[in-house]
Amino acid sequence: SIYVKMLKKHGSIEPMVWIKYARYLHETRDVRKKKGGTDVTPREVLKDALARLEKTVHIEVITKFAQMEFGHGGAEYGRTTYEGVISNYPKRLDVWNMYLDQEIKLNENSGRRVRQLFERMITLKLSSKKMQFVFKKYLTYESKEGTVKKQERVKELAREWVARKTAEE
Numbered sequence: 811s812i813y814v815k816m817l818k819k820h821g822s823i824e825p826m827v828w829i830k831y832a833r834y835l836h837e838t839r840d841v842r843k844k845k846g847g848t849d850v851t852p853r854e855v856l857k858d859a860l861a862r863l864e865k866t867v868h869i870e871v872i873t874k875f876a877q878m879e880f881g882h883g884g885a886e887y888g889r890t891t892y893e894g895v896i897s898n899y900p901k902r903l904d905v906w907n908m909y910l911d912q913e914i915k916l917n918e919n920s921g922r923r924v925r926q927l928f929e930r931m932i933t934l935k936l937s938s939k940k941m942q943f944v945f946k947k948y949l950t951y952e953s954k955e956g957t958v959k960k961q962e963r964v965k966e967l968a969r970e971w972v973a974r975k976t977a978e979e
Contacts, residue, residue, distance in 0.1 A: 817831065817858075823863075825867045829874045873891075873908055885916055903943070903944075917955075945967070945968040
């Protein structure tokens, strides 16, 4: 009931109220009754939040909700949410990075999904500085989780990218 009151008062201006309410629902698995007698789920909270908040904070709110889904057993929904954001904003490296971090933390299928994300990222047209970050993170991941052969492959991919970038200029 406290969150409902907070949402009425601050729901259109404060994204953290929505995020904290969704986190509460996830952590306690508490489903409260709304007006009209329907159950409240974190996904419905996200829809309400996006309807009431300014568009400038939508990506922040969506990615926080996706992180919560990963953390509370809804990894597939979290993936779908992240995929939606990166399809609309492919150059948002911060979103890619959050998505990667969630997949690394989950560590399913011997890192297959993580490697697929890295492979997709290195095909993006990003600045040299951003791409350096991507390759460094990829190499660090392979140092911890992969083999020497996979590390060498990442280094080779980086060399190829630099050669392509130099040829373009």
